[in-house]
Amino acid sequence: MEFAALSNATQLGGFNPLRTNLQSSLPFRHASFPSSSRRDCSCKALLSTRTPTSTHNMFGPHSTDFELSALTALSPLDGRYWSKVKELAPFLSEYGLIYFRVLVEIKWLLQLSVIPEIVEVPSFSDGAKSFLQGLIDDFSVEDASEVKNIERVTNHDVKAVEYFLKQKCQSNAEVAKVLEFFHFACTSEDINNLAHALMLKETMNSVMFPVMDKIMIALCDVAKDNADVPMLSRTHGQPASPTTLGKEMAIFAARLSRERKDLSQVEILGKFAGAVGNYNAHVVAYPNVNWPHIAEQFVHSLGLSFNPYVAQIETHDYMAKLFHSLIQFNNILIDFDRDVWGYISLGYFKQTTKAGEIGSSTMPHKVNPIDFENSEGNLGVANGGLSHLSMKLPISRWQRDLTDSTVLRNMGVGIGHSLLAYKSTLQGIGKLQVNEARLSEDLNQCWEVLAEPIQTVSICFWLYMFI
Numbered sequence: 001m002e003f004a005a006l007s008n009a010t011q012l013g014g015f016n017p018l019r020t021n022l023q024s025s026l027p028f029r030h031a032s033f034p035s036s037s038r039r040d041c042s043c044k045a046l047l048s049t050r051t052p053t054s055t056h057n058m059f060g061p062h063s064t065d066f067e068l069s070a071l072t073a074l075s076p077l078d079g080r081y082w083s084k085v086k087e088l089a090p091f092l093s094e095y096g097l098i099y100f101r102v103l104v105e106i107k108w109l110l111q112l113s114v115i116p117e118i119v120e121v122p123s124f125s126d127g128a129k130s131f132l133q134g135l136i137d138d139f140s141v142e143d144a145s146e147v148k149n150i151e152r153v154t155n156h157d158v159k160a161v162e163y164f165l166k167q168k169c170q171s172n173a174e175v176a177k178v179l180e181f182f183h184f185a186c187t188s189e190d191i192n193n194l195a196h197a198l199m200l201k202e203t204m205n206s207v208m209f210p211v212m213d214k215i216m217i218a219l220c221d222v223a224k225d226n227a228d229v230p231m232l233s234r235t236h237g238q239p240a241s242p243t244t245l246g247k248e249m250a251i252f253a254a255r256l257s258r259e260r261k262d263l264s265q266v267e268i269l270g271k272f273a274g275a276v277g278n279y280n281a282h283v284v285a286y287p288n289v290n291w292p293h294i295a296e297q298f299v300h301s302l303g304l305s306f307n308p309y310v311a312q313i314e315t316h317d318y319m320a321k322l323f324h325s326l327i328q329f330n331n332i333l334i335d336f337d338r339d340v341w342g343y344i345s346l347g348y349f350k351q352t353t354k355a356g357e358i359g360s361s362t363m364p365h366k367v368n369p370i371d372f373e374n375s376e377g378n379l380g381v382a383n384g385g386l387s388h389l390s391m392k393l394p395i396s397r398w399q400r401d402l403t404d405s406t407v408l409r410n411m412g413v414g415i416g417h418s419l420l421a422y423k424s425t426l427q428g429i430g431k432l433q434v435n436e437a438r439l440s441e442d443l444n445q446c447w448e449v450l451a452e453p454i455q456t457v458s459i460c461f462w463l464y465m466f467i
Contacts, residue, residue: 077416084423085416091203092412095144100195101161102139102147104302105182106132108272111298112181117289121178128174135168158188185274185281189400193314194270196408197304200322201268203415211422212260212329216253218429219336223250226434231348232443239446241453245348245434252336259329266322269314270304271295276399277310312400316393323390323414330379330386330418333425337372337379340428344369347438351431371428378421385414 066072073079151160169175227246272295279291296306
């Protein structure tokens with residue numbers, strides 16, 4: 001649809017907002033706008049049902065046939081900010097999801113081969129094991145693209161992975177004999193929940209925790225270096241009893257450290273119990289196998305904790321806990337960003353700049369605290385996405401619905417904006433220079449803050465004298 005704005009008094013049905021009282025000109029009470037009187041409504045855009053091949057506006061036609069690039073990506077994480085978040089791509093992208101699905105499928109086939117009761121899948125030779133491991137180790141973007149091509153035919157993303165592996169394993173005579181045991185007794189969610197768990201585990205361990213630790217180390221350094229630098233406190237925005245700059249920085253280091261510890265202690269869970277969590281197909285096929293024990297062994301072999309009480313999907317409660325903890329870490333960092341922004345405004349910190357950098361497009365004397373502002377903005381975006389994930393994912397109708405599937409594909413949004421914010425905060429901390437002269441000046445102008453200790457000592461003195 002195209003929206004054409006109505007710009008003059010004639011098109012507005014004679015209504016001129018600069019000359020007419022809005023309250024009296026529009027009958028808000030019991031008002032209705034008949035479809036035939038389009039010109040009577042001052043706030044209505046004209047709609048066109050024509051489907052254009054290009055977008056027309058005052059600047060001329062624009063093609064809508066864009067290829068994906070840094071300039072055309074809808075998300076700034078995939079465009080403007082790609083260089084700062086690309087280390088998440090091996091884990092949280094579509095490629096990452098496919099890779100971990102491939103890993104789980106292959107590891108399950110290897111698990112089946114060591115169960116004595118499943119005689120149809122004999123133990124693999126070292127050569128066959130090496131071949132299968134090679135499919136994991138050498139998995140490439142081209143392989144992921146091949147899976148996507150298969151998905152265009154199957155219209156099922158997990159089934160496409162199974163077909164891809166069957167094609168790849170045709171060349172190995174030993175594995176080719178047991179191709180039909182890929183995905184044995186599995187529902188798609190058996191594969192997906194473990195893939196998502198591994199995606200999150202590797203993301204946190206490989207990317208997020210190291211950057212969080214850098215922030216805390218940087219804050220500890222600022223705290224130690226300025227442990228004896230006096231600073232005027234402010235409560236309710238007003239001068240209050242003195243503190244030290246180092247102590248205020250140490251507060252944030254301690255708060256973030258506690259939240260980081262909580263994050264690291266979240267158990268990443270996995271299930272592998274079939275279509276509705278009861279091992280129905282497993283027991284029918286091989287009734288003498290202790291399937292709950294096998295499933296627990298398998299999940300543990302992937303470095304995950306086992307969730308035995310599930311329906312078709314893993315309940316996602318651990319994800320909610322993880323994302324809530326990440327939100328709280330981000331909230332603490334927002335508090336830090338705002339405090340430092342204020343200290344810069346007061347002149348307590350100066351900011352170093354690089355040669356050629358421009359602080360303001362029109363006021364060349366300014367050095368804006370853009371790193372902390374960018375961090376705060378991205379933390380807000382991150383928390384919005386993470387909040388939805390944590391609230392939605394634990395809820396699924398009956399034994400499952402599909403709403404979690406599309407939501408889980410957005411894990412990279414909240415985590416990506418978090419990472420972007422962490423890097424902005426680190427960059428901002430690296431530019432800070434303490435202005436001790438300004439800190440001292442501010443403190444020396446507020447002798448009234450000594451009223452508290454004088455009052456306290458006076459009370460003690462009079463109590464001593466008269467008791």
